[in-house]
Amino acid sequence: MLNFSKIKKSLLTAIWFMFLTFPIMVIHINPVEKAVEWRWHNMFLVGAGSFLLSLLWHYLIKKKERCFKDAGACESDTAPFLQRFMNEPRLYKPALSALTVISLSFPFLFSSYQVNIMTTALMYAVLGLGLNIVVGLAGLLDLGYVAFYAVGAYSYALLNHHFGLGFWTVLPVGALLGALFGILLGFPVLRLRGDYLAIVTLGFGEIIRLILENWNEFSFGPSGIANIARPSFFGMQFPLKGATIYIYFLMIALALFTVFVVSRLQNSRIGRAWEALREDEIACQAMGIDKTRTKLSAFALGATWAGMMGVVFAARTTFINPASFTFIESAIILSIVVLGGMGSIPGVIAGAFILILLPEHLRVFSEYRMLIFGAVLIIMMVFRPQGMISMTRRIYRFENVKEGRGIDK
């Protein structure tokens, strides 16, 4: 398994890393005492660390290759486990009630800071579920998803600023405008696939941001819009602490709503058409599916959630400017979908929580947190490209085969 050549390779890697990091890790100039400190122990740490990591890397690669050779031998998929779990009421009922109790009592047990992070995670879960329709189900790589988020946020900010419209009025408007912009993006990219599509959508995202940045009369430019009203509760406004908790519960409700709608869409005629489009565009058309309509509906229904979350974002921060809608946002949402598991609803939710909560809770490691975060992403994609929780397929059971009557459960 771990033979001599692997150890030698890792040793070389370790030496290479010690050499590379020598100037920053070992030499330290102390400007006060005007002296150079030699931190040799750092060199040792780097060497040992990269040696161990390299060994682990080789070991995992080897293991993966073996799995590849005799498929099925290392079937360690989470999907069957999750499926069995969901089919066993004795198991999932207590788990579900525990989850309910925790999420209901969370804001009363933890600080506002924690509640805020949790709200952010929920928002990204909804964004991930929306992008999942486009990327995971319909297989259209969209790198400009943040544009729809911006559309939602600015529609609330502007409607609130100019006309004093409230959060609850604009929430559906934002969703609708998101869908409209989804279709607007959809038309020019109907003929594009893969990398070409990715580049055009990337451009679209940038265009929207640049318009918001430069069209001062419309969007107030880089200085953004401040004093946006927080969501009201039957006409009442909460104080700051109350508002945090209120938005937390609002996000729980919206997330549940999203899961409900998205899972129904996925398990429907239109959801199947999206997946057929992802699997094989030509065969999909030859089976009678209207490619144009199917693609546009995927873009529209994906963008709807971004529009909606944009409204929530504006209402929550009470201040927005174009800087909140840069490409990095699209990249994070895409990472959530890919890391969680394309096409899998529980996967995307788990992905959102890990990608948002992990960097926050890694703050104890201060400047190393982004390094760890990046490493986790790379390792995931190399060793588990299908994501944490891979998509499950619906199983149809037939009671009486002879009668030919399908009873789907």
Add this chain to the structure above:
Amino acid sequence: MNPLLKVSKLSMDFGGLRALDSLDLEIREGEVLAVIGPNGAGKTTLFNCITGIYEPSGGDIYISNAGGGMERINGLLPNIITKKGIARTFQNIRLFPNMTVLENVMIGRHCRTHSRIIGAIFRGRSTVQEEKEVVRKSREILEQIGLSEYVNEFAKNLPYGAQRRLEIARALATEPFILMLDEPAAGMNPQETRELDDLIRGICDRENISILLIEHDMKLVMSISDRIVVMDYGKKIAEGAPDEVRNDPVVIKAYLGEEFAA
């Protein structure tokens, strides 16, 4: 009586290459028409033109419509042509690999069902009813094709012969009146080919679906077809009943070369 499908003077150019050259063809009701010819003769291109994947460079394609008249279908989108009742399989299998066998067939039902986004979200009675009907019908087709043991398998995990049959099942789910099969026996063993023979004949006779078949397995072609069209270099070089075609010197020349022609 009008033919179900009529191709007249059909041409298709790829740059300088003329893949179809003024081809004429007719499919009549209830027949199995085989198209044979050497590799590169333009058979698959013919399929792609009829099903709307390519727009022909010249000529016309007509199908008979419900009123008994003929309707030109050149350049219509593939999904429209499928909806009009022409279904096909592909030479290099094009299933939806990461979907189950049943779902593959359910996709075929798409163009005969109607539920929309709103229906999918609210799941009203008609949507639920339609969904049940799709499952029932798809299941029935799988049983007929002999794939019911695989219902919940991924399409990509099926044995090769079963994948070919699944393509047929999926095409049947669109309720065609013409079924076009592009080398359905390619890569099948003799036993599977015999079963395929029965299956195709059965589809033609019982379901009253006319069949347009591209095939290289001459035993299958001779036993199954009512008529045969022979193509070479995009042209039709012979047409007739299996026995006539078999003994046609032009055909023998095209297949075996000059010196074998009597």
